[in-house]
Amino acid sequence: MTILTSSDRSVRPVLPLLPSNTWQQELRDAVRDAGELCRRLGLSPELAHQAAAGASDFPVFVTNSFLARIAHGNPSDPLLRQVLPIAEEGQLLPGFSTDPVGDLPAELHPGVLHKYLGRALLVTTGACAVHCRYCFRRHFPYEVVPHSEAAWDAALTTLETEESISEIILSGGDPLMLTDSRLASLVKKIAAIPHVTRLRIHTRLPIVIPARVTEELLDWLTSTRLTPVMVVHANHAQELADDVAQALARLRGAGVVLLNQAVLLRGVNDSVSAQQALSERLIALGVLPYYLHQLDRVQGAAHFEVPIETGMQIITELRQQLPGYLVPRYVQELPGEPSKTILF
């Protein structure tokens, strides 16, 4: 997975930095090395050495905002586990593949996935502001994603002819890695397609770089006729620090519907208490828990897998402890199905 595409690089500002560019500065300053990550957190060089082996095909990438929420000196920190490679990533296990969710056959056009009725997903970029070790997109062939304006126009033309589509989902990678001016222009073109009524953004950026929620972002997201929905991605309450709370409050204040999706991850959030704390922190920030995903069986992520029976047990207990709206739908993405499969 690339960090920034060459087109992003060409529009990077030269000094001096304006406040709206602080998120890009934070990307440049991100930790990209297991050794540095371990040093900064007071962890042993042995851990760093193991990590370096796991990072060979998917490098470490952690922003300073996210790093600040990781406890010092705790190798089992639930946030650290999401970003620090371990030796098990190198294991090749039967049943764990490079396209576990069957994305490639669902391509309507390069970068446009039309898997479910009424919704089309645009893979806007392969870049992310964090490299999550469990990510199912770590093997996605991002070089097929449209890069030029003309390639995007061609993708949008396909959507114009699919009148059943009422919702466009911007995904990736992370769509908020694109600059606000590119996103504004893309959204304008989407809004010009008459049958599209909703715009959904799937992003982890407000969590890993809260400064990404710029005035410009609020502007393109809410000045369109499309209903704006944002699905953020936090797996643990500890990710939802005060700077994240402020970013989410700005989105909510601007009228954006906020949902969260999480992945059930061994050693991160595979307990009733972790899930309860996550749901309670989310609703305190005005975000509803939407999905809890069963891990996609992607090569290199087997050590994160939680058995489905354990997941169901967690959900059963959550239902007893929390109001129904704070219990996420426990789902799995199975290739060839007409929707995500509700496990419980």
Ligand SMILES: *Cc1c(COP(=O)(O)O)cnc(C)c1O
């Ligand atoms: C998950 C997903 C969607 C959205 O599904 P919802 O159940 O509406 O959240 C759409 N397209 C693709 C390809 C997806 O993977």
Ligand code: SF4
């Ligand atoms: S932000 Fe999302 S797409 Fe990017 S690495 Fe993490 S899980 Fe994968």
